[in-house]
Amino acid sequence: MTTIQILVSGVLIGGVYALLAVGITLVLGVMKIVNFAQGELLMVGMYLTLLLHTVLGLHPYVAFPIVVVALFGLGAGIHFGLLRWVVDRGHTQQIVLTLGIGIVLQSAALMIFGGSFQSLQIEPFRGGSIVIGSISIGTTRLAAFVVAGIATIALLFLLDRTLTGKAMRATAMDRDAATLMGIPVQRVYLITMGIGSALAGAAGVMLMPIYPVYPTVGVNILLIGFVVVVLGGLGSVAGAFLGGIIIGVVEALAGFWLGAAMSQIVVFALFIVILLVRPQGILKGDTV
Amino acid sequence: MSQQIVNRSSGPIDPMVRSRPLPKHSLLIGFGVVAIALLAFVSSSAPVFYGHMIVMTLIYAALATSWNIIGGFAGQLSLGHAAFFGLGAYTSSILFVDFGISPWIGLLIALLGGATLGLLIGIPTFRLRGPYFALATLALGIILLNVAVHFRELTGGHVGISLPPTEGWGTMTFLNRWQYVVIAGGYLLVCLLISGIILSNRFGYQLAAVREDEEAARALGVNATRVKLLAGTLSGGLAAGIGTIYAQYILFLTPDSVLGTAVSIEIIVLAIVGGSGKLYGPLLGAVLLIPAGQLVLREFGGALPGLHTLVYGVIVIIVILLFPRGIWGMLTDTAALINRRRKHS
Numbered sequence: 049m050t051t052i053q054i055l056v057s058g059v060l061i062g063g064v065y066a067l068l069a070v071g072i073t074l075v076l077g078v079m080k081i082v083n084f085a086q087g088e089l090l091m092v093g094m095y096l097t098l099l100l101h102t103v104l105g106l107h108p109y110v111a112f113p114i115v116v117v118a119l120f121g122l123g124a125g126i127h128f129g130l131l132r133w134v135v136d137r138g139h140t141q142q143i144v145l146t147l148g149i150g151i152v153l154q155s156a157a158l159m160i161f162g163g164s165f166q167s168l169q170i171e172p173f174r175g176g177s178i179v180i181g182s183i184s185i186g187t188t189r190l191a192a193f194v195v196a197g198i199a200t201i202a203l204l205f206l207l208d209r210t211l212t213g214k215a216m217r218a219t220a221m222d223r224d225a226a227t228l229m230g231i232p233v234q235r236v237y238l239i240t241m242g243i244g245s246a247l248a249g250a251a252g253v254m255l256m257p258i259y260p261v262y263p264t265v266g267v268n269i270l271l272i273g274f275v276v277v278v279l280g281g282l283g284s285v286a287g288a289f290l291g292g293i294i295i296g297v298v299e300a301l302a303g304f305w306l307g308a309a310m311s312q313i314v315v316f317a318l319f320i321v322i323l324l325v326r327p328q329g330i331l332k333g334d335t336v
Numbered sequence: 337m338s339q340q341i342v343n344r345s346s347g348p349i350d351p352m353v354r355s356r357p358l359p360k361h362s363l364l365i366g367f368g369v370v371a372i373a374l375l376a377f378v379s380s381s382a383p384v385f386y387g388h389m390i391v392m393t394l395i396y397a398a399l400a401t402s403w404n405i406i407g408g409f410a411g412q413l414s415l416g417h418a419a420f421f422g423l424g425a426y427t428s429s430i431l432f433v434d435f436g437i438s439p440w441i442g443l444l445i446a447l448l449g450g451a452t453l454g455l456l457i458g459i460p461t462f463r464l465r466g467p468y469f470a471l472a473t474l475a476l477g478i479i480l481l482n483v484a485v486h487f488r489e490l491t492g493g494h495v496g497i498s499l500p501p502t503e504g505w506g507t508m509t510f511l512n513r514w515q516y517v518v519i520a521g522g523y524l525l526v527c528l529l530i531s532g533i534i535l536s537n538r539f540g541y542q543l544a545a546v547r548e549d550e551e552a553a554r555a556l557g558v559n560a561t562r563v564k565l566l567a568g569t570l571s572g573g574l575a576a577g578i579g580t581i582y583a584q585y586i587l588f589l590t591p592d593s594v595l596g597t598a599v600s601i602e603i604i605v606l607a608i609v610g611g612s613g614k615l616y617g618p619l620l621g622a623v624l625l626i627p628a629g630q631l632v633l634r635e636f637g638g639a640l641p642g643l644h645t646l647v648y649g650v651i652v653i654i655v656i657l658l659f660p661r662g663i664w665g666m667l668t669d670t671a672a673l674i675n676r677r678r679k680h681s
Contacts, residue, residue, distance in 0.1 A: 076467075082467040082470070082471070130653060130657065133657050134656065134657075137660065139413065139466040139467050139470065140407075140411070140413045140470075140608075140612075141656055141660055143413060143415075143467065143470055144604060144605075144608050144652060144656055145652070145653060145656045145657070147601055147604070147605075147652070148605075148649045148650075148652030148653040148656060149649070149653065150649075151601075151605075151645055151646075151648055151649030151652065152646060152649035152650060152653065154642075154645065154649075155642040155643070155645040155646035155648075155649055156642070156646060157642075158641055158642030158645075159640055159641065159642040159643060159646065162641075163641065263642070267597060271474070271475075271478060271597075274471055274474070275475075278468075278471065307486065309482040309483075309485040309486035310482070310486050312478060312479075312482040313479050313482045313483060313486065316475040316476075316478050316479045316482075317475075317479060319471075319472075319475045320460075320461075320472055320475050320476070320479075323461075323464060323468055323471065323472050323475075324460050324461075324463070324464075324472075
């Protein structure tokens with residue numbers, strides 16, 4: 049029974065990983081940039097949720113649209129001010145630039161909020177859980193999972209059924225050809241970076257009632273996010289969602305059987321093996 | 337500067353090295369020895385803060401210079417160089433504390449260990465290109481970090497290892513700072529010398545070719561895998577060696593202080609800001625950023641924690657956007673431009 053309980057927890061926390069990873073994979077697929085600031089964007093989302101709660105008394109789930117829109121703006125702003133200039137440059141420059149952006153966001157959070165762990169206490173949700181047989185499901189975790197699923201489906205719909213999505217897919221496939229077809233590539237990048245950032249914000253909101261926030265909270269989650277992205281296949285949205293759940297489960301089971309540090313070793317060793325053996329990921333064929 | 341064609345778009349090769357390799361290296365040794373002697377003299381009488389600043393700058397300069405061999409010369413972005421640094425620090429410290437082996441022998445074993453790790457990691461990962469390689473090395477760093485956390489009996493886990501303060505050259509432990517300046521400075525000089533020799537040799541050209549276009553390099557008969565492996569081995573070994581020196585200086589190790597992702601990122605920041613792929617780029621980066629960071633930390637660390645890393649982040653962003661070839665690259669470009677203007681007028 050314990051195993052099933054852990055399995056369920058793993059699947060649910062995998063939803064948050066998926067939400068973050070979908071954002072990374074989208075930016076990577078369309079812009080070909082590995083965004084190392086994605087974890088810090090999630091951190092910003094968490095602090096923003098906390099701030100809206102403590103200052104305005106907003107429930108995190110009510111604050112959700114505000115945070116998502118704010119993070120979309122932040123992401124679009126980062127593209128407009130900074131990333132725009134390195135889209136044509138090599139990977140090293142892009143990675144180091146996003147690392148720099150991450151350092152700035154992290155330091156700013158440390159200066160504003162201090163380094164201590166802060167968590168959100170909301171009574172109706174705190175400790176709330178649904179019990180089925182001997183398995184209990186935390187309501188906040190379940191909510192995070194459901195939102196992750198909805199966000200992924202919505203993104204797939206956007207990519208598959210709308211003109212904006214079509215432009216994004218075209219840009220992902222061949223930037224020059226897309227430009228020749230009259231697609232405003234820079235605007236597509238702006239939207240892509242905005243959506244990627246908004247997804248990190250969504251993950252931040254859903255994580256806030258589950259996990260305490262501190263300035264470097266994004267670092268470890270980002271690393272898990274990369275594992276998920278590679279597992280799912282770089283640029284594949286559906287793969288990232290599936291990968292998030294797989295990594296959530298693997299981490300939870302390995303953590304239970306082998307301990308926290310060992311579970312990290314297992315997850316990242318798995319990561320290197322996937323990179324070497326199946327770099328195209330579990331789902332072949334790009335969705336983006 | 338003779339009539340050499342300066343390849344401005346790429347090329348790590350300084351025209352002076354190309355024309356006369358030997359005098360340049362002896363110049364480097366001469367300057368280096370004098371600089372180390374001066375710094376040692378200064379650090380013996382300077383306040384603790386400045387002495388510490390000098391040693392840390394030298395240690396990080398050596399670390400960034402060792403990263404530069406694989407990250408700069410070969411153009412393979414290693415995001416996990418703390419793995420080598422930490423491996424060196426832990427290897428010599430465990431040998432010293434548990435087995436009483438002198439850190440000097442520990443240093444040699446660390447060099448070999450780092451080189452072996454560089455080789456072993458390189459064999460599978462050098463097949464990966466671009467961001468894949470960066471992500472694989474990042475994972476390697478995290479794995480080693482967690483290995484250090486997990487195997488408590490050997491590494492002390494999160495508690496870390498404290499080294500005994502038994503002073504003397506045999507134990508590489510000193511109460512004063514000037515000895516550390518001599519050791520770390522000497523090590524940095526060795527790293528620079530090895531880098532200089534690489535750049536002025538065939539090996540350096542091969543690395544540059546692989547960095548600029550691996551397919552083309554292979555087509556021209558460069559054994560890309562072999563040269564990358566050699567660069568990775570050298571880079572890993574040198575990074576591990578400075579880890580031992582760091583451990584002997586701080587006398588206290590935790591997984592996060594030597595194996596943390598923050599260490600890996602700091603190395604890259606120093607090299608990129610200074611100018612990766614340039615012989616003196618990482619050194620310049622360390623000389624500019626480490627003292628600046630420590631000064632900001634001392635002045636504002638209490639009131640505004642995070643300001644020194646904020647400054648770091650802003651500098652990284654500015655350098656990437658405005659001086660993609662680093663500050664060293666910007667300076668040499670400007671110098672070349674002025675030179676050309678003067679000739680033409």
